[in-house]
Amino acid sequence: MTTLTIPARLEEGANPRPLPWRRMAWVTWRHHRIALGGVAVFLGALAVWLSLVGLQLHHAYAAAIDCHPAGSTACGELVINFDTTGGILKGGFVLQPVPALIGAFVGPLVLAYEFETGTFRYAWTQAFGRWRWTLAKLVMLGVAVAAIAGAFSVLVSWYYQPYLAPGRLYSAASPLHHWLFDLSGVAFAAWTLTAFAIGALAGMLIRRVVPAIVATLACYTALAVVAGDVLRADYQPASHFWRVQWIEGGGLLALSALLIAVTIWLVHRRAA
Amino acid sequence: MTAVTVPVRPAEGANPRPLPWRRMAWVSWRHHRIALSGVAVFVGALALWMWITGLQLRHAYAAAAACHPASSATCQNLIAAFQSTNVILKGGFVLQPVPGLIGAFVGAPMLAREIETGTFRYAWTQGFGRRRWALAKLVLVGVAVTAVAGAFSVLVSWYYQPYLATGNGTVFSSPSPLSPGLFDLRGVAFAAWTLAAFAIGALAGMLIRRVVPAIVATLAAYTGLALLAGNVLRQYYLTPLVAKGSNLPDSAWITSEWWTKGGKFAFGGRPSVGLLQQLCPSSFNAGPGGRVGTGSFSPSTCLVQHGYTQWSDYQPASHFWPFQWIEGGWLLALSVLLIAVTVWLVRRRVA
Numbered sequence: 001m002t003t004l005t006i007p008a009r010l011e012e013g014a015n016p017r018p019l020p021w022r023r024m025a026w027v028t029w030r031h032h033r034i035a036l037g038g039v040a041v042f043l044g045a046l047a048v049w050l051s052l053v054g055l056q057l058h059h060a061y062a063a064a065i066d067c068h069p070a071g072s073t074a075c076g077e078l079v080i081n082f083d084t085t086g087g088i089l090k091g092g093f094v095l096q097p098v099p100a101l102i103g104a105f106v107g108p109l110v111l112a113y114e115f116e117t118g119t120f121r122y123a124w125t126q127a128f129g130r131w132r133w134t135l136a137k138l139v140m141l142g143v144a145v146a147a148i149a150g151a152f153s154v155l156v157s158w159y160y161q162p163y164l165a166p167g168r169l170y171s172a173a174s175p176l177h178h179w180l181f182d183l184s185g186v187a188f189a190a191w192t193l194t195a196f197a198i199g200a201l202a203g204m205l206i207r208r209v210v211p212a213i214v215a216t217l218a219c220y221t222a223l224a225v226v227a228g229d230v231l232r233a234d235y236q237p238a239s240h241f242w243r244v245q246w247i248e249g250g251g252l253l254a255l256s257a258l259l260i261a262v263t264i265w266l267v268h269r270r271a272a
Numbered sequence: 273m274t275a276v277t278v279p280v281r282p283a284e285g286a287n288p289r290p291l292p293w294r295r296m297a298w299v300s301w302r303h304h305r306i307a308l309s310g311v312a313v314f315v316g317a318l319a320l321w322m323w324i325t326g327l328q329l330r331h332a333y334a335a336a337a338a339c340h341p342a343s344s345a346t347c348q349n350l351i352a353a354f355q356s357t358n359v360i361l362k363g364g365f366v367l368q369p370v371p372g373l374i375g376a377f378v379g380a381p382m383l384a385r386e387i388e389t390g391t392f393r394y395a396w397t398q399g400f401g402r403r404r405w406a407l408a409k410l411v412l413v414g415v416a417v418t419a420v421a422g423a424f425s426v427l428v429s430w431y432y433q434p435y436l437a438t439g440n441g442t443v444f445s446s447p448s449p450l451s452p453g454l455f456d457l458r459g460v461a462f463a464a465w466t467l468a469a470f471a472i473g474a475l476a477g478m479l480i481r482r483v484v485p486a487i488v489a490t491l492a493a494y495t496g497l498a499l500l501a502g503n504v505l506r507q508y509y510l511t512p513l514v515a516k517g518s519n520l521p522d523s524a525w526i527t528s529e530w531w532t533k534g535g536k537f538a539f540g541g542r543p544s545v546g547l548l549q550q551l552c553p554s555s556f557n558a559g560p561g562g563r564v565g566t567g568s569f570s571p572s573t574c575l576v577q578h579g580y581t582q583w584s585d586y587q588p589a590s591h592f593w594p595f596q597w598i599e600g601g602w603l604l605a606l607s608v609l610l611i612a613v614t615v616w617l618v619r620r621r622v623a
Binding site: 074 | 306307310365369377381389483484485487488542543545548549571
């Protein structure tokens with residue numbers, strides 16, 4: 001990367017240069033390795049806990065399902081045993097803040113940190129061009145964060161599978177139920193990406209890290225409440241699960257792309 | 273405040289100067305007004321929400337409690353309506369993160385920001401003395417944050433009062449005031465937890481010296497401590513009472529159950545399916561219609577008929593205030609210790 005300073009605006013008619021993604025990937029990793037490492041440790045610890053409790057849960061479920069005759073009191077005991085396994089994970093409530101936390105603690109770091117410490121004066125005056133730099137960073141971090149969250153949500157889906165399996169244990173929770181819906185399928189990764197995009201835009205607008213983190217958490221909470229209570233309120237049959245997942249995932253992806261585009265436009269416009 | 277630089281250690285035998293608290297209060301406010309206003313806005317918004325939903329809850333409770341006879345369908349509907357009002361707040365778990373969030377976002381940046389941005393080189397070389405400066409700031413902001421949390425917990429107690437009201441105990445199943453979701457939202461515990469989170473944040477900020485990692489570390493440490501206290505430590509504050517059977521009032525917090533036979537310990541928790549099969553083979557008959565758990569045959573009846581006795585360890589509701597003082601006391605001691613360590617570290621660090 002050359003260190004010549006060039007004017008903030010590209011000249012009219014300049015050829016668009018291709019973005020060297022591999023070099024920017026290295027730069028992004030060097031800048032944000034602690035944040036990404038922290039996310040990996042956090043989700044890793046959660047994954048270990050979910051695996052341990054999930055194995056117990058699946059054993060209890062298998063024992064309860066295999067019990068015959070199904071209506072007897074003894075088999076009822078096994079159902080109660082299954083019911084009380086899992087503790088605070090049961091309603092899917094405890095895992096709700098995870099996308100918000102990931103997005104809030106990674107998103108603002110990209111821009112707000114540069115502003116707060118003044119290092120934007122160095123980063124944005126590279127020959128590389130400030131908005132290409134921002135685009136590369138945001139896209140790569142967004143993809144990384146969404147991919148980690150997506151992998152985690154596969155484990156979460158495995159965990160909650162006994163509750164959603166049709167069976168004679170009790171009326172299986174609908175997969176469209178509030179808290180379980182956005183932990184499975186594509187929704188979890190989509191919400192994490194959205195939280196990251198909100199964080200990036202908040203970082204650009206507020207220009208201070210800690211207020212940007214707080215603003216991201218607040219906006220995410222408001223958005224999640226609106227989506228859960230208002231947009232998904234009408235009870236839908238379980239067969240609509242994947243359709244609603246793709247609709248919600250698509251909507252969130254479009255929202256994230258819009259927020260990231262606005263962020264990059266603001267980077268381009270701001271007089272250094 | 274003079275700008276003369278003085279050596280890091282005061283001369284031996286120097287007279288201890290009094291701390292000008294009012295001037296330090298002004299300085300602390302100027303430095304942390306955004307954080308403190310943010311806490312006020314956050315707690316204020318929560319308080320407004322709880323006040324509005326609390327009034328709804330009280331209307332529903334009054335309607336259900338005034339309805340007679342209690343077993344009629346109309347009254348049962350009113351009770352069901354009451355129980356389903358504001359389900360999200362019902363167990364108290366939604367408010368559990370609040371002390372941790374306040375402590376992490378106010379406490380961690382207090383010292384970490386100074387060190388991260390390098391402004392400690394100016395702040396700590398005033399004639400005032402870095403130790404007194406750090407102590408004054410931590411104490412003043414800590415007290416302010418604790419006071420706000422204490423005021424909020426009064427509102428929270430007001431909110432949950434219909435759930436904990438006794439008198440209509442046979443109509444509503446009410447939670448125990450000692451239950452993990454509700455205990456540390458009321459009394460002195462909420463304010464004490466906020467102070468502890470703030471102290472953890474201040475120490476984390478001093479040790480880690482970067483703001484965002486310090487916030488994350490504070491949230492993690494607070495979560496660990498809260499889980500430890502709620503699940504492990506709290507039940508041992510006072511010796512639990514022992515009762516035969518499980519016929520305890522709703523307000524009791526049952527900490528363990530076990531069965532004995534002939535005076536000797538048999539097993540803890542619920543009976544295993546193998547034991548039931550051995551003692552009461554007829555329990556393996558399906559109930560009418562194949563539904564689960566119908567009929568008059570229950571595991572407890574089966575065991576009692578074979579000479580087993582059930583015992584419960586529990587904490588009665590009358591232990592609520594002793595527990596509050598015990599928990600508030602050790603949290604206060606922990607906070608004082610953490611703040612003392614933080615101030616000591618400020619003194620020791622080579623500028």
